[in-house]
Amino acid sequence: MRFPFFKRKISKQLFTIAFYNLENLFDPKNNVRTLDEDFTPDGFKKWTPKKYRKKLSGLAKTIFKIGQSANPYPPVIVGVAEVENQSVLRDLIETEPLEDVDYDFVHYESPDERGIDTGLIYNRKYFKVIMSEAIPLMVCNPDGVRxxxxxxxxxxxxxxxxxxxxxxxxxxxxxxxxxxTEYKRMAAAEVVKGKIATIERDEPNPKCIVMGDFNDDPSSKSVQTLLQDTGLHNPMESLHIPKSRGSASYKKTWSLFDQILLSHRFYKYEKGSHSFDTANIFDQDFLKEIKGKYKGNPFRTFVGKKYLGGYSDHFPVYIVLKLNK
Incomplete structure (x- = not known):
């Protein structure tokens, strides 16, 4: 008999926070306001309800297991990317085994032309939302069009x-x-820095966690810019080995675009607060291609039009925090 997670006591007061790019989590319905026609039963991807349910099941099982080598319990917070809408997030958290966790989520529709958004899944027993907002990223293409x-x-x-x-x-x-395209990611870094500066005006030394698919590595200019004057530290930097380890692979080179940065205050012991314990890439064997020239790469859902039936073209990343008593 499986007991719901929300009835368990967290072991050693450890709490996992994760980020996962879900690789085009679309439902099979056609939304006339977004370019999602490929992800419909008659579209380019032949995206059927059966394939959608299989992807949900795989993602749910993965999220439940993230970080289990460091903390045996599911993440209390999961940032996600490439989700179509609130409906797919609701379907995801209601899929076994996540349905046994008291998860809810925060999501806003973004202007992305592909119709993919970010979201935050959280365990309501441990995390209480005070407020949220979608911060627009205003960048233009070389032709001056947003x-x-x-x-x-x-x-x-x-x-x-x-x-x-x-x-x-x-x-x-x-x-x-x-x-x-570097200038666009530099602009994104400045937007986050600006928001942190605004928070600091009202709250000295705030504890911030900045996660995501940055489409840049830890050593890239945009990510390094984000670390300047923000009090942020990147525990993922030492995990990136371009020839052998990262969160995504392209032409036999590994990138670590998926990262979680956190304030230096997480490295201090303060009674009643959370401190940093560990960080890692969740790259278990079941998430990898098992044979062929892409052996060891993330087992993705599609390669072009070809349906593989995998999870995502990215591995999740995570940190573990310890609650100091």
Missing amino acids: DTTRDILYVCGHLNGEKIHLFVNHWPSRRDGAES
């Missing part, structure tokens, strides 16, 4: 009574070239 990209999701709340500020990001892609 790039309708994802908003930055900001959520303020109490984790076990301690106030924390969360940012969920999915920064503009490198599709048109890393260098030619």
Whole structure:
């Protein structure tokens, strides 16, 4: 018999916070306001209810297991990217085994032309939302037309009574070239820095967690810019090994676009507060291709039009916090 997570006591007061790019979590319905026609039964991907349910099941089982080598319980907070709408998030948290966790979520529709947004899933027993907002990222393409990209999701709340500020990001892609699009990700970094500065005016030394798919590595200019004058530290930096380890792979080179940054205050012991314990990439074997030239890469749902039936083209990343008694 399986007992619901919300009836268990957290072991050693450890709490996992994760981020996961879900690789195009679309429902099979056609939304006339977004470019989701590919993800319909008659579309390019032949995206059926059966395939959708299989993806939900795989993602739910993955999220439930994130970080279990460090903490045997499911994450209390999960930032997600590439979700179509509130409906898919609701379906996800109501899929076994997540249905046994007291999860809820925060989501706003963004102007992204593909119809993909960010979201925040949280366990209501341990995290209480105070307020949230979608922070627009106003960047233009070289022709002066606005790039309708994802908003930055900001959520303020109490984790076990301690106030924390969360940012969920999915920064503009490198599709048109890393260098030619760098200015967009630099702009995103400045938006987050500006919001943190605003918070600091009312709250000295706030505890912030900035997570997301930054479409840049820890050593990239945009991420390094984000660390400047914000009191943030990147525990993911040492995990990136371009030849052998990261959260996504392209042409046999690993990137670590998926990262979780946190305030330096998480590295101090303060009674009744949370402190940093560990960080890692959740790259278990069941999430990987098991054979062929892509062996070891994330087992994704699609490669172009070809349906593989996997989870995502990204591995999740996570940190573990310890509640100091």
